[in-house]
Amino acid sequence: MKVGSDHRPNEPERLPVAADRATLERFRELRLGANGLDKEAAKAIVRELKAVGGNLRAVRRALTGRETGPALWSVVAALPREETLRRIDAAL
Numbered sequence: 001m002k003v004g005s006d007h008r009p010n011e012p013e014r015l016p017v018a019a020d021r022a023t024l025e026r027f028r029e030l031r032l033g034a035n036g037l038d039k040e041a042a043k044a045i046v047r048e049l050k051a052v053g054g055n056l057r058a059v060r061r062a063l064t065g066r067e068t069g070p071a072l073w074s075v076v077a078a079l080p081r082e083e084t085l086r087r088i089d090a091a092l
Helices: 017-032 039-051 056-064 072-078 081-091
Strands: none
Touching: 017 039, 017 056, 017 081, 039 056, 039 072, 056 072, 056 081
C-alpha cells in the first residue's frame, strides 16, 4: 500500500475506470437484449461477463451502490430491465 493513498487495508484494488466502463457497457448490451429474466438467464449474463474478465464489482456497485450483497445474478434477475438500464446509464 502506498503512503497517503486512498486504498484501505483488506479492500480490493479497483480496476481502472476504462475497464469498469467496458464491463458496464457490455452488461448493458446483454441486459438490453432480454426483457424478463429468470434465474438461468440472469446467471448466463453474469457468466458471460466473467468469461471475458469483466469487473463484476463495477456492475454490483452500479446496480446496488454496494460492494457486497446477494449473488449478483439474483440482483440482475430481481431488477426490472428499465430500472437496470437507468442505473447502468447513471454509472456510465
